Amino acid sequence: MNERKNLFVYIFVFIAAILVFSANIGGLSIYSLDEAKNSECAREMLERGDLIVPTFNYELRTDKPPVHYYFMMIAYKLFGVNEFSARFFSAVFGALTVLITFLFARRYLGEKVAFMTFIVLVSSLHTSVQFHMAVPDPYLIFWINAALFSFFVGFKEKKSIFIYLFYIFMGLGVLTKGPVAIVLPSAIILIYLFLIRNLNLGSIKFLRPIKGFLITLAVSLPWYVAVYIKTDGKWVYDFIFKHNIHRFSAPMEGHGGIFLVTFLFVFLGLLPFSIFIIQALKRVWKDKSKDILLFSLIFAAVYVGFFAISKTKLPNYTVPAYPPLAIILGYYLTQIHLSKLKSILASIVIYILLSIAIVIGLYFGIKNEPAIKDLSYLSLWFIILTVGGIFAFIFALKRNLVLSVLSLSVFSIFMSFIFFYKAFPPVDKRNPVMQMIPLIEKDKPVRYYRNFNPAFVFYLRKHIKPLKKNEISLFLDSSERVYILTRKRYLKDFSGMKNAFVLKIVKDLFENKVSALVSNKK
Incomplete structure (x- = not known):
């Protein structure tokens, strides 16, 4: 009977998570630069039947290793090449991440903490957004957490199979995003062993680092060798030096900032329950004799700390730390007591004020974006978060902390569905790609001049070749309709051409770039 009940619980956790993470994944365009390049790269590899060399617009792409491309290719084969397919396995890996976090918390802290941990993760809008995206991060988040959870179980319970799983998951992480999948887990484990005074020869012998490293290499190295050979070393060189070392040592694509920015990303990303993060950290530090709490604390601290000192800062970098932080918050939420009511009420008030600030910030942010300024009313949807905060405050005043927590969770999850089905779609339809694609006859020649939005390649599904300035006039002289994708700033180079029609x-939404579509016919 217990086994049937457990199975039902696991299925419920997985299905609930995947419902949240897959909300309208097929109804939103592949528009952001990262989604467009990753989705198209997988499509081109599938088209060529090539499992080794990643390309975007049929040119070498050195940004990421191939695991997420493989899963996208599988989805393309199953469901066709579309937005749903590109994002399908991101949602699946998101649900799997929630499930293994639930199982990990349940194993050592009990079912109540596990459910609170589950609630923290599925209530986070940023977590939901991350697992909606056709990028490698959802896969990396799973591998990193699966690896570290496996290490903990294996080391604590002296089960070698979990230690081997740790090395396998690390190898898959290296195949997803590179050396970071070895560096950070290794640092976390070394610090953990040192703090529990177990960094000794016996522990190292049990972990079998040499055999484990060979397992990790066996999983990841063959593809790196193959891509090195096929690209004469260019892919490996660019990936290691440009996309790893340079990204850490210097801001890339304008994504910089002081170290506090990373902590702000995490705080905002784990709303609504991050409002209790100070109290949760205090509680966990007090109860740090519980190994899993200390391990979760080190896991989160190393991950967030590493990207705080990194010169390139993006909100998605620290999402692998959300599961251990959710365990910390979940543990606190099962320990809160009415004697701490003032602290709880103060945190909820902060949340209410933050949610109001989000509404106001979004209103003016949309208002200042020319293409969507008439959609500023959509920001009012986020009042749902404020309402959840108000209900949480009322229930806390009535000393019903369970309903207070549920209010924060239910309204936040509801907001997630509203965001993907109601609030964001009207904005998404205003992006330049969705506005211009209906004007382009896909069987006609399309070129680009100087620069263009990469999402056009995914939707046109063909090589968009570049044009030089002295080639524009000749291309536009064609007897059939032709198109040129460019930016508004370059339209001056078309002046005086009688057959150039804008x-x-x-x-481009939330960017300074302005897309332009030129043809030789009106």
């Missing part, structure tokens, strides 16, 4: 100019 069909549409649309500002």
